[in-house]
Amino acid sequence: MVGQEAVPSSPPPELCQVRGLKMTNYTSAPEEDYDVLIEGDLNGDDMETCPPYDAKLLSSRVVPLLFSSVILAGLLGNTLAVPILAKHKGLRHTEKVYFLNVAFSNLCFLLSLPFWAYAASHGGVLGNPMCRILIAFSSTGLYSEAFFNVLLIVQRYLVFFNMRTFLPARMVRWDIVSSVLVWVLATLAVLPELAFYEPQMESQKYECFLSRPHFLPADEVKWKHFLSLKMTILGFLIPLCVLTFCYARLRKPLRCRGREDHPHNLVFAVVVVFLLMWGPYNIALCLSTFKEHFSLHDCNSSYRLDGSVQITRIVAATHCCVSPLLHVVLDTTFRRHLCHLCCLWRDRPLRATEDPV
Template sequence: MDNCTLPSDYDVFIEDDFTHDLTEECHKYDDKVFAAQFLPTFYSLMFILGLLGNAFLVLILVKYKGLKVVVNIYFLNIAISNFLFLVTFPFSIHTAIHSWDLGDATCKIISGFYSVGFYGYVCFLVLLIIHRYLAIVHVGRFRLATKKTTCGIIISTWGIAMLVTLPEYMLSQVQMEDRDYICYFVQIYQYPPGDEKFWKYFLTLKMNILGILIPLFVFIFCYMRIKKTSRYKEKRYELLRLIFVITLVFMGLWTPYNLVLFLKTFQEHLNLNDCDINYHLDKAIQVTKIIANTHCCIYPMICGLLDEIFLKRFCYFFHPRNETEGHFSEGSEQQSSTTKGPPYHSTRL
């Protein structure tokens, strides 16, 4: 009888030991250590740079360029979306250092700001691309929109951005993780019971389709049609170049995060359940998201480097003696641009 019981006990011992070894190897990536050490300094710097850069851009658009041109209004609304996005940075710093102690209501509001800022940026960027496409390709049939039409487009665009962010707003809540309260922005880690897979797949696909694929499709379509026009070869479109550079930089910053998020969400269907792969996916999500969030700070830098008036005003800010000369040169530029031809090839925003 002893010979019959020994193998059974021995097998149980081996199985328990093997399971224990697997649980030790498959440890979850701890993002709190990296966040506490890196995020406060980095997000503080990005918050200051983004606030100053977008504020200076708004000043240039309102005071010097004017809002009579539709394109300038779109650039202004992109800056406003950046302000909404920047509001979340101090709360990200607070979450990285301390646990979330601001309640569910604040968590929903900050998640709403994050999402509306992101989708607002995307919507107005698409509007800029379409506006340039119509102005260049369909120049004979394209007419400048009236104030009432422009106002309606802007209100509708912000309405779409808010409507798209409703799921994140409704699902965002304070969650307990490792004895700390956390408020997650956009990526929800706890879904309604029974509908976990649906909301997980839906939110990931929504962000990939609306945030990357649709803008990319519009960009490629409009760019290919513009390249075929004879007017594109005859003239220099510095404004078009500015819009395309902003689009490419935005895509370059957000595509890695959306790709990693897609792999993480559908890892079961893609056979990515290995412990090491899961660990690296969690780490990649944190790193690529931090990189993607810098788009709101890089936007005014691109405008400053590629836009003449913005760069001149930035120089005048540090050299006020050239202010009179600046007014004269800008006035002559504006006069020459109005006498040379239609506004679709102007170098101004």
């Protein structure tokens, strides 16, 4: 009896199965839940360590001051270039007509800069219709200037190789027809940007910035890719390819002639400066749009690409005041007419005071 009492009685098998199930559930369930909680915390930390690029800081400090200088210089230069090209130099030559249209393209682009400067200084707060109008003016000026640069290169190429027989006999009419066609094409090129434009909402307000690719809808990836490629192809790649082909054919003949052929030098200088100023922005925009295809989707690369898009866009917007300076430097006839025009304006008050005496 004593031995029997010393031996503990074994629990029933049903109780052992129940305890086994409880121990199994107790040991396995917390491990699974603990793993899931760790993964969620890590992902949350990764998302927090990737802050977006703030375009307001640089825009509010640099854009108003820089664009004020660009507006004054661009308006002064292009408004002086229009009467000189139209009246003093005449529109008998084809490049004069195209240069005159380039001045109008710069003025069209300049019309949007005061509003972009105001938007940058006030946090980008503009209405949706106003932002659409600014997009229309700036994009139309950009595309039309790119197309007229292509026409300038092709026209110089045809003149150099005496291939003007392919064009109509009355060149002035062809210049007018081609100019109207360029403005129509530039307007059509802007329509997708206006049709699929979606303003960015932040703090219950519309955000409209020049430096940010504002015409790219955030939700539609295909349209975002299409609009970025459209801007790069029409505004950069086509003028670059035409310039490369024509310069490769004209390099040796122009080197033999030396510096006597000023129209060729002026045309190539205007186109090269345009490409140098808009090329970095188009490259940065394509890399930012297609960053997943270039393995640039990490936080550091995305932050740098967004900053590059903003800085290169601000620099490219200053191109509209460079073309008149190139005319003054490289065209002696333009410089002479400019001096004559300035002398006439300076002598007008003196003549008005001398007449009554």
